[in-house]
Each structure stands twice: as structure tokens, then as C-alpha cells.
Amino acid sequence: MMEQLNEEEIFLLLGKASGSLLPGEEALLEELFRNSPAATTAYQQLLENLKEAGSGKEGTIPLPHWRELTTEITNNAHPTTTTVKKLFSWKWAAAAASILVIAAGVFLYSHYSNRKSSIAQGAAPAIELQLADGSVINLSRQQGTIETGSIALNNRNKTLAYAAKGNAAAGTNRLTVPVGLDYKITLSDGTEIWLNSATSLQFPAVFTGNTREITVDGEAYLNVAPNAQSPFLVHLPGSTVRVMGTAFNINSYDSGITKIALVNGAVQVQSGTALKVLSPGKQATCSGGQEITETAFDERTVLGWRKGLFYFNNAPLSEISKVLPRWFNITVVIDDRSLLNRRFTGVINRNHPIHLFLEDLKVISGIHGSVDANGRLHFQ
Template sequence: MKDQQFILVDYLVKHFSGTLSQTDIQSLQKIFKDDPSLRDQWEKYTSQGLKSSDAQFWSSLDLDRARTNILNYPTAKPIIQATGNARIRNLKILVGLAASLLVIIGAALFLNTVHRDKQIVADQVYNYKNDVLPGGQKATLTLSNGKTVELSQQQATLNEQHGEQLQISNGQLQYKTNSSQAELANLKNTLTVPAAGFYRMVLPDGTRVWVNSASELSYPLAFGKSIRKVELRGEAYFEVAHEKNRPFIVSTAHGDIKVLGTAFNLRAYSNASSNVTLINGSIQLTNTNKTTKQVIPGQKVEFNGSDMRVSQANVEKEIAWQQGYFYFEHDKIQNIMDQLARWYAIDVIYQGPISKKTFGGSISRDVSLAEALELIKRGAGVEFVIDRKTVTVKNKH
């Protein structure tokens, strides 16, 4: 009989190739019950995020050949440990084989993750080591039962609890809820947009939201009778459906935005102060110190837990991302690279003193990273090196 660790390898390949059956799942549960440590191994590998779209890669992984090669390899023969008990010797070989196959799975997992990054392409124009393609429309939706669903531009219908339907059409997520069911107000969904992504959606009340890269929006399946409240980490543009007697509240780490019906852009990444720019209508901002400020159209407010700073906004700049381009105006290189890092999912390294020069201009978010960097370096006094998804920034002189 195979060692259970050995069997686990076969189930891992079935999982990654999308062929794991309900019977297999039941067998796995029995294995985990007999040996809880194997559940930890299972979660270690399956938590890496590979999906059934990798079926071709995993189906082509020849485990039978791998077993043969390992068994024929000198270190796998019975000289591992001298003993008169052949059964123990064979078991040691089998356990070693299973462990070796898990190493193969781990290596394949790593190599496939590296090679399947379709954002990395050859640079045909600017002589960088490689180029990186721009982000696109993608997100992950966490349903009220904890299940996660990958979202794209393809049309689909998802089912929530109580028969609520979530529809994806033209790259936009839309809710069709039965607001008479009060229990829906206690069920939450979370839209998570990764780096190199953005997504559009319509909330249950008809409010339209554009969610930017590296952002997360949480909200109930149906809003309560007195308020409509959502939580944001990151950046989003809101067009709030007007309801006179039911204000709309966006909660962030640095404070809350309260509106009735209006359009505004809110940036609330956790590594910096938040800011909100009002496009039209009116909003009331309350930071975590309970300081309140009324904002009028065209104003921008930077805020954190203890302070609020009001200024006249360049509205075009603040909502440029939602319109499909970057807009820079006397921006330092760190601020520019922060935006690029989120959109192209890159890491940024600064070599030597950081340039104090500023840059102004606009760049389409549809261009590749190499083209964006070439446009920036002409005016910002810096040079760039792209090495896979790491960009090094250094002064020209």
C-alpha cells in the first residue's frame, strides 16, 4: 500500500490540473484525519494560488518518470540505513521517494509561477533587459461564505446566499438583490483588485464604483434602512446614487466620507495620508479625531488621524487613472514610481541619491513599462534598469 504522503503527491497534481473529484476530496479528508500534518503540507502547496487554467502544465508533469528516476538514483537505494528488516527499508525508500516528489511539486510550482507571468515580454525598442505589459481589468471577489471567485471581463452569473444573483457583463460586476431581505445587510462581499489591475462595479443601491490597483472594497449584499456603508483600502472613484434619507458612507483607516449623492475620488492607501477630491455634490469628511470638514466641488482634502489640509484640486489629475491615463504635475520621482509600481506590479529600487527634480505630463496607462519610463526619464533626470519585475532608478549624473 502506498505511503499516504506518496498519495498526497498524486492528489496535488490532480488539484493543479483541475481533475480532483468529489471522491478524491473525501479520501483526502480521511488522510488528513489520520495524519493532520499532511493537511499542513496540502495547504502549503495549494495556497500558492495556481488555478485550473494551469491544467496543461500540470497534466504534462510526468510523475511516473520522476518516480522511476528517483528510485534508480543511487541515494534512493536501500543503503540509506543498514537493517535486517526489508519492510522497514522499503518503507524508508517510499517515504524518501514521496518527499522527493514533493520537492518536484515545489520546484514545478516555482518554475511555473515564474514562467507563466505573461506581463514580462521582450523589449523590442528601448534596449532594456525586458519589458512589462500594463495592467488590465481583473479582481477577486470574496463571497459571504468565504469562497473566492476570479473576475475578468467575461460574462458570467454568480449565485450568493438567499438566491441573490451577481452578474458580470461588459467587464462590470453588478448586483441584483432583493432588498426586502433584511438578513442581507449582515452578509458581506469584498472586491480585491491586485497590483496591475482595476475593476468596475455597481453596488446594490446603484452606486457606480471604479476600483484602482492594489485596493480592496468591502460592502453588504444589501444596505440597511438608515445608512449605506462601505469600507475602502486603496483608491476608488465613486458615483453615488442619490438617496435623500439614506446617506452613503465610505470608511477608511483615516476617517469617514459621508455623502448623499455625488462623485468623488478617494485615495486611502495605508502607507500614506488619505485624500479625497470632490467632483460634484457635497461631502462631509470626519477623521479619526472626530474633526469634521464640509468639502465643496473642486476641493481636495488630505487627511490622517490628526490633521486635515484643504486645497484647490486639479480634478483632471486626481481622476486621470479612472479615465485611463497617468497625470503628473510637479511630481517627485518617488510619487511617480509609486503609481507605476501599482499599475505594472513592479518593485522599485533607488540607487544612489534620489533625484529632487520633478516631472509633469500625461501618459496612457495602455503603454508598456519601457515606454512609460522612456517618457519620464526625458524630463525627470533619471535612468532606469528593468530586470524582470524590478526597476532600479538612478540619477543620470
């Protein structure tokens, strides 16, 4: 049945199987199921193939052909409809669906559901809030209502809201989210900020004056409360974003490079003397004070971290090795430097044990990872 579907329809089926569809894509899939009996049948076949792949049965695909299929998919990060149809025209087409899911980085739950993680991960440090008066609050340990001298905090379900008291408006507070964790804060004006791992936010308890200004280092998604009389300024390493009310993602993990991806509304990006006004669906990249470049971006890839997903598109091991420490609080050592340019297409799920991703990495790219007695991850 797969050969009767186009590339986008196959993509929706695979996304449903992996649990990674966005809400709009879920709606498209429901409409597809209503209007296409072939899609419904193909999805049921896909689930059966996944169960077979997870049961440990051998012979689903002869090994040489399995390798050829994996290589072709990995080398075609965005396969054309012709390529997809060619792959599914094999006499092993049913099993090819399973391998396509694996090559896309989907975790085969039926294969792993009864397995325990064999990797001891380091204990993640705490989320901390340092108030303007110098006091530090451990938000990972202290939950519920927290009374301080200047701010009344409400810390529940990885979300912080607060109310300023007295002279709390003076000075700057600093919220730090360590590796392996994420967190959300609602500022005094109603602006919502989701902070990714290894990210810090500096903000005042109460905004005063003609502007609302914060500083972010790392990655964050902002839904800025509209206020035409008080523009919102986000200071980043080497650039500044000016908004009135909008939703956008900022990423400054890479030294000297900042990326601003606009979901809706409008923002003005300033880097040195360069200025750029973005429209929704566009991403600005600022590098070392040079000219700002503008490109379209894939919302699934850029915003996947909010669902605990990180998508790799033909990414080298050198790039993967930067993400793993942030997401799993683990030290990465690459023993075989020849692997640095070995590439992988797939996805990490931060909510799953890291050994599941390592098995996908080994199967798809031939990269073997192991953890030593000190909890360091070695690639060899």
C-alpha cells in the same frame, strides 16, 4: 502661429495631440478651431512637427538649445503666458512645440507605433470577490453570468452588477482589485464605484437600516445614488465621508493620509473630532487625526486615473516609484539614491507599455531605468 495663441489655447492644442482632453475641453477646442484660423494652422504645424520628431530626423533643434528648453519647461510646471511666448519666440519655434509635448509627457505615437515592448512585466493577480459566506470568485477568469448560493452576478467588461438572493443581506462582501488593474461595481442601491489598482471595497449585498455603509482602502471614484432617508457613509483609514447623493474621489494610498475630492453635490468629512463640509471643486486632506485641510484640486490630475492617465507635476522620483508598482505590477529598485529628488513633469499612460514612459523619463529628467532578469525595474 503658436506665438499668436495664449497659454490656455496652447494647452488645448497639446491636449488634443496627446489624446488627454476632457469632454468639456474638447468642446472648447472645437469652438477655438471654428473661431481662430491661427489655431487650426498651429495645430496642423504641431502634428507635422510631431511626425518629424518621430521620424528620427536630427538637427530639428541644436542639442544645447533642446536641453535649455526642456529644463525651462520642466522647471515651470505651470508656465505663464509670458514664459510660453518667450519659448515660442525662438527661431526653432516649430520644433519647440514638439519638445513641449514631450516635456508634458505626451507619447509620440509616430515614434513608437512599430516598436515592441522590451520589458517583461509580471502577470497581474486576479480581481477577486469574497462573499460573506467565505466563497471566493475570480472575476478576472469568470465572465458573464455567475450563479452563487447567495448572489447572482453579472460580470462583463470590467464591470460587476449583482442581485441578492435569499439571506444574502447578512454579512460583508469584499472586492479586491490588484495592482495593474481597475474595476467598476454597481451596488444594490444603484451607487456606482470605480476602483483603482491596489484597492479593496467592503460592502453588504443589500443595504439595511437607516444608513448605507461601505469601506474603501486605496482609491475610488463614487457616484452615489441619492436617498435622503438613508445617508451614504464611506469609511476610510482614519476618516469617514457622509453623503446623500454626489460624485467624489477618495484616495488613501499614502499611509495616514486620506484625500477626498468633491466633483459635485456635498459631503461631510470627519477625521477624529474634526468636521468639514466640502463644496464642489474642493479637496479635503486628513492626516493622522489632525485638522482637516481644504484646497482646490485639478480635476484632470485627480481623476485622470479613470482614463488610465497619471499626471506628474514636478514630481520627485520617490513619488514616481510609488505609482509604477501599482500601475504596472513591477518591483522598483532605486540603485542611485541621489536620484530620489530628481524631478519629472509628464504623464504615464497605463494602456501603453511602460518602456515608453521610461524613455520620456530618461529624455526629460536624465533618469535611466532598466529591467533585470527577474523583472525588477532599476533606476540608476
